[in-house]
Amino acid sequence: MEILGKILGNSARVKIMRLFLLNTKSNFTKKDIVKRSRVGADVASREIRLLASVGFIKKHNIVWSFNPLFKYAKEFDKLLISSDTIDRKSIADSFKKVGKVKLLLVSGIFIKNKDTRVDLLIVGDKMKRSKIEEEMRKLEAEIGTELSYAIFDTKEFIYRLDMYDKLVRDILDFPHEVILQAKELSTQTLKKA
Numbered sequence: 001m002e003i004l005g006k007i008l009g010n011s012a013r014v015k016i017m018r019l020f021l022l023n024t025k026s027n028f029t030k031k032d033i034v035k036r037s038r039v040g041a042d043v044a045s046r047e048i049r050l051l052a053s054v055g056f057i058k059k060h061n062i063v064w065s066f067n068p069l070f071k072y073a074k075e076f077d078k079l080l081i082s083s084d085t086i087d088r089k090s091i092a093d094s095f096k097k098v099g100k101v102k103l104l105l106v107s108g109i110f111i112k113n114k115d116t117r118v119d120l121l122i123v124g125d126k127m128k129r130s131k132i133e134e135e136m137r138k139l140e141a142e143i144g145t146e147l148s149y150a151i152f153d154t155k156e157f158i159y160r161l162d163m164y165d166k167l168v169r170d171i172l173d174f175p176h177e178v179i180l181q182a183k184e185l186s187t188q189t190l191k192k193a
Helices: 002-007 009-021 030-037 041-053 072-084 086-099 129-143 155-161 164-172 185-192
Strands: 057-060 065-066 098-106 122-125 149-153 179-182
Touching: 009 030, 009 041, 009 065, 009 072, 009 129, 030 041, 030 129, 041 057, 086 098, 086 122, 086 129, 086 179, 122 129, 122 155, 129 149, 149 155, 155 164
Parallel strands: 122 149
Antiparallel strands: 057 065, 098 122, 098 179
């Protein structure tokens, strides 16, 4: 019980734990951990020390990796990865600032399906790619892994939809969840193409 009491405590710790749980076969330097988790270097150092002290991660030379022998690995995977921990409304709110978003769809990691081509589809007009990329980095830090995403302006998306574009069909024909949808991109429009 002492280990569990030490581990959960702040959002930086959760971000770092997710990073290791979603990348169990990867090694990270402290600089990688700071960059991918978007936490300060001092905070990362403190959390790394704590996670190493309870056996969650282990050090090899200058890199850190997940310790597959960690006693509570399955429980933390269920708690931090398998459970639905990302609020759909906050995702929608964060992408409303990037332009006139007409369709926001999640798949892949958001619905616990590893067999999808993208995790997030964004369709809209007058969207700022730099703002989208910034929001994606924030989301990746929150989740703990890189996300694959596709961005289309509305006309291009409808054209690809009408042409039975493989990427668009792969997204729409497989499990996904629509978070935001404008009237002009109704469910019937998406299904009939």
